[in-house]
Amino acid sequence: MGSLAIVVSVVVFLVPFAFILLTAAMDATQASEFRFAWPRNFQLWDNVVQVLQTRDYILVIAFINSVVLTLVSVTALVVLGSMVAFVLQRRVSRWTGLINFLVLTGLIMPPAIVPTIWVLQRFGLFATMPGLILVEIAFGLSFTILLFRAFISTIPKELDEAAVLDGAGPLRLFFRVVLPLLRPVMVTVILVQSVAVFNDFQNPLYFLPGDAGATVQLTLFNFQSQNLSSYNLLFTDILLITIPMLLLYLFFNRQIVAGLTSGAVKG
Template identity: 65%
Template sequence: MRTQNRRRHLVGIIAIIVSAVVFLIPFAFILITSFKTQQQASLLDFSLPIDFVFFENVAAVFATNDFMLVTAFINSSILTVASVAIMVILSAMVGWILARRQSRWNGVFSFLILAGLIVPPAVVPTIWVLQSIGLFKTLPGLVLIEVAYGMAFCVLLFRSFVSTIPKELDEAAIIDGAGPIRLFFKVAFPLLKSVIVTAIVVQAVAVFNDFANPLYFLPGAENATVQLTLFNFQSQYATSWNLLFTDILLITIPPLLMYIFFNRQIVEGMTAGAIKG
């Protein structure tokens, strides 16, 4: 018994060390470099800064390209809120129906959902579709793209959790005269609180940190999102490493805070279906 406990402690210690190496050391390097001048940052070494110019770097990052970072934060915030709101509501509805109504089409729907997780997106045909409906280079068009790419994961999450909710609650609500819409929003939706928080945090971080989709489907400086502002400090012949890492630090803070404050809810939502089901 003691041997097993020692092995568990040893495995836990190794996991902590590996996590520190993979996550904390790169973050520490970003933080230290953001305090340096351009000359010292260009060395790309893990040394303490000689001159602390963090606030000067932050001011320079915000002022670059007529305060492009401010516009990017606004665009990313709108994109994240709209995409996640639509994604969560639609995925909850689909997951509820798939878990509650058994039909011969459920296998087909499950295959399509899994295909949404496995099949890579086709960029050129998607651009052609967006151009055909007049949504290319527009924020609503990118919202639809994010919803389409993120729904498969959310549907699987909601369907797994809904299967743990007793069907007697549905029957009691129907006996009390609740229709389908009222049944879902008054009875079912409040019961999905933990998995809703999980879906919101995971997808909000994914959408906020998305680089490829805004690059392909939302070109233009006025449409820039936070990840695309990294191009401001890189060129073919030179890179302002101090400003680049300061920009990375600034756009990392919102997702990092979400994970810190909602870590427990994320774990509960991800494991609820597996534990109860």
């Protein structure tokens, strides 16, 4: 059974990646054949240079935009999500049920594009990086809260009571006592949400139009609409924007699994 799982994993994940890599190393003529084959003229480096230089280095600009978007959004998600989860888990009130319902609703209901654009326009945030950051935070907050809350439920309340007896206020209790204990699930949230935000295609397309705010996923349009036959450049672009998140996952996949299952195991 284990061998079968390995074979399926290889077919599902490694074969498509190999196809991307080989096509990215082909010339335009061979790539247009769209076949799984070894490149007749290996020109991966030339394709990389051409992709980077396309439209005045828009891919470089897009990488910078995506990194800024990811760093700010994920940082806010970690801080806000952990604080909300702590309050919901430790400060049960008559509003807790309603708030839990709203959190679950954020996971179930699909995002409404037109009303969101209308709200951003009213606040002057449409087509701006701060506006897109707020959208990413709003769409990722429910999942983040649920992860943090599951982990916080495994932390003994006696730690909170001891800190309060020592004179710790709410903020000091959270940032000095509780937050350091959340490192396992915090790593999971950072990695999962970083991949989600960095690879997001829909939200930047709708809420941050224009070349100045382009993110890495939107650069795929450069080779789909303008150069319909340049599959070698399209797959080179895909390869370049896939490598950062792929490396991140390969190095930290154990932490991701540990953080997702820690609440269930300890609970």
